[in-house]
Amino acid sequence: MLCAIAQSSSAQQKTFDWKRASDEVVRLDPADYHTGRVYRPGPGGGNMHIDIQAKQPVTIAMAFADEWNNALQHPDPATLSNLTYRCMREHVTTTTYECHLPSERPMVLIIQDERIPNRAILTGIPAVLNRGAKKFISPNDLKITYYSWTCVTNCILPEYQWFRLVKEKYELTSVPKIYSLLTPERDGQQLSVKIKAPIPMTIAVLPSKFADQIYDKPDTMSSALSNTSCKQRGVQSLTFDCHFNLTDGPQSLVIKPDTSFSGHKKAEIELQTVRCIANCGQ
Known part of the structure; x- marks a missing residue:
């Protein structure tokens, strides 16, 4: 919801x-x-x-x-x-x-x-x-x-509002964590990404077809990251924004630890996007 x-x-x-x-x-x-x-x-x-x-x-x-x-x-x-x-x-x-x-x-x-x-x-x-x-x-x-x-x-302008897509605290594993996020509804749609983790992480939003490849073959992550500019490496606490166009198609979030670790560790992730709520056809 x-x-x-x-x-x-x-x-x-x-x-x-x-x-x-x-x-x-x-x-x-x-x-x-x-x-x-x-x-x-x-x-x-x-x-x-x-x-x-x-x-x-x-x-x-x-x-x-x-x-x-x-x-x-x-x-x-x-x-x-x-x-x-x-x-x-x-x-x-x-x-x-x-x-x-x-x-x-x-x-x-x-x-x-x-x-x-x-x-x-x-x-x-x-x-x-x-x-x-x-x-x-x-x-x-x-x-x-x-x-x-x-x-x-522009007398009847579209109205936009921030919506939360994901807010979760999850236990880290060596396997990439993948979220199916959104299909852009307009050019320039904004996405805000916030992460907090105990160890350095790589986080990226990329077309869902490449995220599916990572899910099937985790070792393809490095090559898949070349298909997006919305990515950060080696981060532990960061908030950043990305923008997407209609032609970008469905997008997914991929998160993976950059280093090996032991014990139970958890990361927090939150994503929000701006969506049209009124006068959307103007």
Whole structure:
């Protein structure tokens, strides 16, 4: 029975980018403003990213949502002039607009039409309330494309976990000890080998067909070891890792004392591997 070890790993990394989320179309009269989306950055702050397309120039800025709402309730130019604006850009018709927002305080997107009835250009958002009688002027068609920062590749990654294959304390003999271990389920599968013995040992993980040859003819062990790079000679206490690919096929562990000995002696062996436990077909 396999024993799960509480450790996970992943072979790939998720990648993130700005992804189109929604569009908003607005028609602005001269000197009008539009209150866009409210952003709520986390403890470390955050970024926002939008595309703007307008027929006539507009001013874009970010303001603290509570200050902006208060200004709307007390509409006068002085109130708007005292607001804190971030990332203000004027005379915009087409642009990609980005702004880094401070942490843990909602901010709102503000877009203002810069025209006045005589087609002069206003000088910033505080001029929004300077409206008088005006003749008809064609509306300013404004399109806002909102983006979200989201995963774009490797979004559902396989999940891996360590599993114990063998943990045993056994009595040493001059005959090689052989364990049938695993057939790799993917390229690069990791195997961890740990041994503790009272005398120097040779330990190797090699294709099962060569391990079978050693079982039938122990004197073929030296030549069989040439078929693997996952081996250690003359070790008594060691932990080492090996990696296997699908084409390597079934693998077995072979352990043999390097020297003759007398009496009863025992060695400890433990092997673990990383296996996929979820989203394995991704």
